[in-house]
Amino acid sequence: MFAWPSPTNVPARITDFQASGLVLTVLGERLVQPVILEETTDSRYSPIDGKQRLASLLSFLNGERLWEHAPVELVVSNDDDDEDAWFHGKTYKDLGKEWQRRFGNYTLHCVIITNDTDPDVIFKIYDDLNSGGRDHTKQQIRKAAFHGSYMSLLEDLIKTPDFKEEVDRELVLRYFAMKNGGDDFKGSLTKWLNSEAKQRRNADTAAFSRDFSTTLSVARAIFGNSAFRHPGVDTVKKAKASSKGPTSNIHPYLWDTIMVVLSDALKMQGRPRLQQRGDAIKAAYQQLWQNPQWLDAMEKRLSAASIMLRRDLFKAHILPPDGFV
Template sequence: MASSNLKDNLEKLQIVAKERTVKTQNIEYDLETLVKKIKKGIIKLNPDYQRNHRWNDSESSRLMESLILNIPIPTVYLSQDVDVDEEVDDDVARYSVIDGQQRLTAIYGFMTNAYKLEGLEVLELLNGSYYKDLPPFLIRRLEERTIKCLRIDSTVDPQVKFDIFERLNSGAVQLESQELRNAIYRGKFNDIIKELAKNEDFRKLLGIDLKNPEENNKVKKMQDVEYVLRFYSYIDGEGENMKKSFKDFLSEQMDKYNKFDSNDLERLKKHFEKVMSFIIIQLGTDAFAKYKVENEKLKLQSHFNAAVYDAISIAISDKIMEDETFTITTQMKQRLKQLFFNDDFIDSINGSTNDKSKILKRIKIVKGVLK
C-alpha cells in the first residue's frame, strides 16, 4: 500500500526533495581570520545574541582550553546571506551564524580581551589570564587553530533555514524557538517586537522586575518577545489563518510582518502599547493570572499564564479595534473572574493549549463576556 502511494506521488516527492535540498560548501577558517571577519561584520554575530549569550565565562574558558589543546570541536554552520562574488558595502554581513553562535561569541570575546580565563583544570596556570596575557607561542597556536565551517547557500528561504537551525540546535544550552526566529527572520518587525517586549506596562503584566529584567527567564530565553509575536499572530482574526503547527505559524507571521512598510508597523506598535496600557489600568498587573477552584473559591495558581494572556489580550484588542470608546465595566470584571468556574474556558487554557481550536475557543469565550 505504501509502495503504491509512493508511486502515485513520485512527481510531488521529487519536487519537494529538490526544493528542500540544501547546497553547502565546506571551508576551514583559522581563528585569526574568523575574529577579523566578525570584527568587520562579514560574519554577523547578532547583537541580541550578545545580550542573550548563554555561556558564562567558565564555559567559554573551557572552549578556549579545548582549542589550545587542539581538541576537536563541532562544525560551525554559516548561512551565506550575500553571494561571495557580489559587490556589497563593507558594513553588509555576508554570513549569519546558524549553529555555533555561542562558540564564535566565546572565541571573539576572549580574543578581543572581553573576559579572562577561569575554571580551567588542565591548563589551570592560565586561570586569570586575558588573551593579551598569553605567552607568544599560545597566541600563535590560537591564531593558527582552524575550525571547520559549513556554508549554506544564499538562496535557501527563511523557513528552510529555520528547519536547519532547529535540527542543528543540539548544544549544551538549547536555543528557544524565538531565539531561532531572531536569527533567521531579521527585519523591521523583528526589531519592533524586541522593542515592545521592553514596554514597562507589558513587563509588569508578565511579572518581570523592571530594575533587573535580564535576570528573568522570560527575557533570557526571549519568551517575552514571543508573547508580543503571539499578540500580533492572533489579533483581528489572524488566528484563523493557522494551517500549520503553532511554531511554524508564528514563524510565518514573523516573515509576513517583516514585509510590512514602516507606517503599518508604526500603527501596529502603537496599538500594542495602547492595549497593554488599557489592560493594566483596567485590570491591574494580575490581568493574565491563572486561578483554580478550591472549596468553591478561586485560588491563585500563577501571576502570568500564556493561554490566559492570549485570551484576554486578544479579546480586548479586538474590542478596542471595533470601538475605541470601549471600557471594562464592573460586571465585565466579575464575569472575567467567573471564567475560572467555566469548564469550557478551563479546558481551553489547559492541555494542548497551542492547538488552533483551543486558542480560538478561549478568545471567543472572553470576547463573549466583554459585552
C-alpha cells in the same frame, strides 16, 4: 554583499591566538571550516556561522597585527615555531607580495541558505549550531534565525513597565501571530511562530508597537495584576514541573484571548469607553469562570478551533451585540 546581523555590526572577536592562528592557516593554504550564510534579500548574505572567522580575517586585512597583544615568547615555544616568530606583530601590509597573494587568493568555502528555505528548516539549523553550547530557548534561537526589525521590536516591547518582568518573550510574538490569524493555526506552535517571524522579519513595526503597548496597558488597567492569570492554575509551578510552557503566571490561552479581543474592541469602542466600563468588564469576566462552556474551552488543546472558541466565548460574554456590558 555581506550584511552583519542586528543588533551589532561587528561580531565578537575570538582571542588573539585563535585569530592569528586562523590567518596563518589561510597563509599556509590549509582548510578553514566553511562559513554558513543566509540569503536575506537579493544579493545580500548574512553570516549565521563563521562571523568570528570573517571578522578576524577582515581585521587583519584592515591593519590589525598578528598576536598584537601577545609577547613573542608566548607565541614561540620551540624550534618549530620560527615561522610564527617571523609573523609576530606583522600586519597585512608588512607581508611580502607572495604572502599577500596567498591571502588574497584563498578560497573560503561557504554554505548558502537561500531565501526560499522553509522557516522551520532555518530554525533547526540555528538550533543545531547552538547545540554544543548553553541551552537556548526557542525564542532566543528564533531571534538569531530571523533577526530584523520584527525581532528588534519584540525585544523593545518586553521592556514596557506593564510587563513587570513576568512575560516570556515568546508571548509577544504569539500575540501578533494570534492577531494576524488564529483561525489558520495548524501543526505545531513552534512552526507557526517561525513562519510568523520570517514573514514579518523586516516589516514596518511602528503600528505594531502602538497596538501592543495600548492593548497591554488597557488590559492591566481593567484586570490589574490578575490579567492573564488562570484562577485555578499555578502556571509557574506547572511549567517548572514539566520543563515546558511559560516562565510566568501568565496563562498562554488567556493571553491569546484577552489581548486579541481587547485589541479589536479598542478599534471599535476606543480606550476611554473601555476603561470607563472597566469595573463592569472585570465583573463579567469573573462571572465567565462560572460558565461550563468556558471552563471546558480552557482545557482544550491549542488548535484553530479552540483558539476561535475561546475568543468567541470571551467576546460574547464581555462584548455583547449592543456593546460592552
